[in-house]
Amino acid sequence: MSNLTDFTNTFLEQSEFYGFKKLTDGSLELTYSNGVDDVNVSEQSSATYIDLFDDSFIAKRGLVFAINSDGELTLTLQPAA
Numbered sequence: 001m002s003n004l005t006d007f008t009n010t011f012l013e014q015s016e017f018y019g020f021k022k023l024t025d026g027s028l029e030l031t032y033s034n035g036v037d038d039v040n041v042s043e044q045s046s047a048t049y050i051d052l053f054d055d056s057f058i059a060k061r062g063l064v065f066a067i068n069s070d071g072e073l074t075l076t077l078q079p080a081a
Contacts, residue, residue, distance in 0.1 A: 016061050019053035028073070030065055 017033040019041065031053070033039050041056065042049040062078040 014061055015058050016063070017056065017058055018063065019056040021053050028067075 017031075017039050019031040019039065021029045021031070023029055031039060040052060042051050044050075060077065064076045064078055066074050066076075068074050
């Protein structure tokens, strides 16, 4: 029988953090964790914290982001090997 710890560990081992930031030149920067929990999501400025990403989420590993010919962001899921 599985418990919550088994589920949580499996989910975390198969998940990535994805963070998006729109840069001042209009481009989009993507940061992802690549299976390592070492991504800072905020930084301290004086007594407040500033978010480093405009949007972020946690999802399964293997997402592929691309910009199509219309300038739209596309997302595909790579099949497991």
